[in-house]
Amino acid sequence: MEITYLVGNGFDMMYGLKTSYNQFYEYMLREFSKNKIKNNFFYNQIKEDVVKWSDFEWMIGLSTKSEREVNDFLAKNEQFTETDLGKELFDKKHFLDSLEEFHEDFENYLKMEEENAYIPNLEDALISFLKELDDVFFTQIAEVLHPKMSPCEIKINFLQFNYTNILDRAILKIDWEVVEKSLYELLKIDETYKVTVALGENIHVHESLGKGSFLGVNDRSQLNRSLFSTAELNYLIKPETIDEYDYLKLGQLYSIINRTGLFVIFGMSLGATDLLWWQELIKKVINENVLIVLHRFDKKLTFNKSNSRKYLEIAYSTRRLLFRYKTSAISIAVERKVIPLVNSENLFVDQNYIRSLNLKSKNLKSKNEYMLNH
Numbered sequence: 468m469e470i471t472y473l474v475g476n477g478f479d480m481m482y483g484l485k486t487s488y489n490q491f492y493e494y495m496l497r498e499f500s501k502n503k504i505k506n507n508f509f510y511n512q513i514k515e516d517v518v519k520w521s522d523f524e525w526m527i528g529l530s531t532k533s534e535r536e537v538n539d540f541l542a543k544n545e546q547f548t549e550t551d552l553g554k555e556l557f558d559k560k561h562f563l564d565s566l567e568e569f570h571e572d573f574e575n576y577l578k579m580e581e582e583n584a585y586i587p588n589l590e591d592a593l594i595s596f597l598k599e600l601d602d603v604f605f606t607q608i609a610e611v612l613h614p615k616m617s618p619c620e621i622k623i624n625f626l627q628f629n630y631t632n633i634l635d636r637a638i639l640k641i642d643w644e645v646v647e648k649s650l651y652e653l654l655k656i657d658e659t660y661k662v663t664v665a666l667g668e669n670i671h672v673h674e675s676l677g678k679g680s681f682l683g684v685n686d687r688s689q690l691n692r693s694l695f696s697t698a699e700l701n702y703l704i705k706p707e708t709i710d711e712y713d714y715l716k717l718g719q720l721y722s723i724i725n726r727t728g729l730f731v732i733f734g735m736s737l738g739a740t741d742l743l744w745w746q747e748l749i750k751k752v753i754n755e756n757v758l759i760v761l762h763r764f765d766k767k768l769t770f771n772k773s774n775s776r777k778y779l780e781i782a783y784s785t786r787r788l789l790f791r792y793k794t795s796a797i798s799i800a801v802e803r804k805v806i807p808l809v810n811s812e813n814l815f816v817d818q819n820y821i822r823s824l825n826l827k828s829k830n831l832k833s834k835n836e837y838m839l840n841h
Contacts, residue, residue, distance in 0.1 A: 468619065468622070469621070469622045469624060469667055469726045470612075470621065470727065470728070471623075471723055472732075473732045473733070473735060474625060474629065474734055474815075475628045475733070475735030476520060476734060477733065477734020477735065479580075479584075479629055479631055480734070481815065482585050482633060483584070483585060484580045484581075484584055484631065486631070487518055488523045489516075491573060492515040493515060494576055495510060507568055508555065508558075508561050508565035508566070509527075509566065509569050511554060512550065512551055512552055512555065513530075513552075515549065516546060516547050516548055517550055521737075521740050521741065522738065524683060525689070525739060525740055526552065527682070527684060527703070528683075528684040528690035528703075529689075530552045531695075532691050557694075559694055563699065566703075569682075573682075574676055574677070577676055577680075578676055580631070581632060584631070585817075585820060586633060587637050587816075588637070588640060588817050588819065589637050589638070589641055589815060589817065590641045590643070591649065591813075591818065592814060592817060593641075593646055593649075594646060594653060595814075596760075596811050597609075597653050598653060599808065599811055599812065601772070604806045607758055607803075608729065608760070611729055611758055612654060613656065614656065617661045617662070618663070620662075620663050620665060621662065621663070622664075622666070623646070623664065623665070623666060624667040624668045624670075625670070626670055627669070627670065627672060629734075630674070630675050630676050632675060635669065635675075638666065643664050643665055643666065650662065667723075670719070670720065670723075679712060681705050681708045681709070682705075683702070683703045683705045685704070685706065685739060685741060686742065689739070690704075705740070705741075724751060727751075728757050729759075729760070730751075730757065730758070732762060732789075733814060734764070734815075737789060739792075742792060745789055749792060752805065753801050758804050758805075758806060759789070759804060760808050761785055761786070761789060761805055761807055762809075763807065763808070763809050763810075765810065770782075770807065770809035770810070781807065785807035786802055786805045
C-alpha cells in the first residue's frame with residue numbers, strides 16, 4: 468500500500484516564504500532597474516495581476532500565439548487587467564533570452580527565501596487530517612488504508628511541484644514510528660496486525676533549485692510550436708524537459724502513480740500547465756479503486772454540513788478543479804472518489820509553528836493597544 472502526497476507552492480507559502488508570482492513581481496519592482504524591467508519580455512508585460520505560477524506559465528505559451536488568441540483569453544479572464552501581452556512584438560531570441568534571465572533571477576530570489584525558512588515538524592501532520600473528515604469520507608479512506616493482511620508496509624511518497632528544499636529538510640526530521648502510531652490510533656487497527664510506515668520516494672517533479680527548476684507549459688498545444696526548434700520546445704515544455712534531463716524519470720513518476728492507493732493533493736492550483744499529471748490521476752481514479760484527497764485553501768469558504776447549499780456547492784466546485792480536465796461525462800461514483808478537504812487545520816501543519824504565530828500576533832496587538840492608550 469502506498470500513499471502519495473502531491474505538494475505545491477502553497478506548502479512554502481504556509482511557512483512564510485513569499486513565493487507566489489506576484490510576490491516575486493513586487494520584489495522585482497523594488498530591486499531591479501527600470502531598464503532591466505523594460506528590456507525583459509516577461510517583466511515588461513506580465514504584471515502583478517498574475518498571482519499563480521501556473522498562470523504565469525500559461526502566459527509563457529500564450530505570448531507566442533496570435534493576437535486574436537491572446538485577446539480572446541484575456542477577454543475571458545477578466546482578472547488580468549494589467550498584463551499586456553501585446554505591449555511588444557514577439558521576437559524569438561528576445562523571448563528565450565528573457566525567459567533565461569527570468570529563470571536566473573527567480574532562482575536567486577527563491578534561494579534568498581530559503582535561507583531563513585522555518586523547517587516544520589510533520590510527523591503529526593501527515594495522517595491527523597483524517598479526523599477532520601466527515602464520517603462517510605473517513606470510512607472511504609479507512610477501507611483503503613486498513614491492512615488486509617499482516618505484516619503490512621505502508622510507504623509514503625512525496626511528489627513535489629515546488630523547487631525549494633523546505634519539504635526535503637522536513638522529511639528528514641520525520642519520526643516514522645510517530646506516523647505509524649497515529650495510523651494505528653485513527654484507524655483503530657488491531658494490535659495483532661503488524662503495520663509499518665516508511666518513506667517511499669521523494670521527487671521534485673520539475674527539479675529543484677540549482678538542478679533545473681523547470682518553468683514552462685504542459686504540451687505543444689499550449690504554445691505556437693511552429694516558431695521553435697525541437698531543442699527549444701524541449702526547453703519550453705515541462706514533460707519534454709523532464710524527459711531530456713533524465714529519460715528514466717517520467718517512467719519513475721508513472722510507476723509511483725500506478726502503485727498508489729491514496730493520493731493527497733496539497734498547496735496546488737491544479738493549473739493547466741501540469742495537465743499531464745491531472746489526466747493521469749483522473750485515469751487512475753476512473754479505472755481503479757483509489758481515492759484522492761484534494762485540499763483547497765480559501766479562507767472565504769466554510770465547509771461543513773450546517774449549510775447544505777454551501778456544503779454541496781463547495782464539494783462540487785472542489786472536485787471540478789480536477790475533473791474540469793475530463794471533457795466526457797464522469798459517473799457520480801467516480802466523482803465521489805475525490806474527497807474535498809477545505810482549510811485543513813492539520814494537514815502539513817506544524818502546530819508549534821501556528822502557536823508561535825498566534826503568540827506573535829497577540830503580542831503585536833497588545834503592543835499596538837498600549838501605544839494607542841499611552
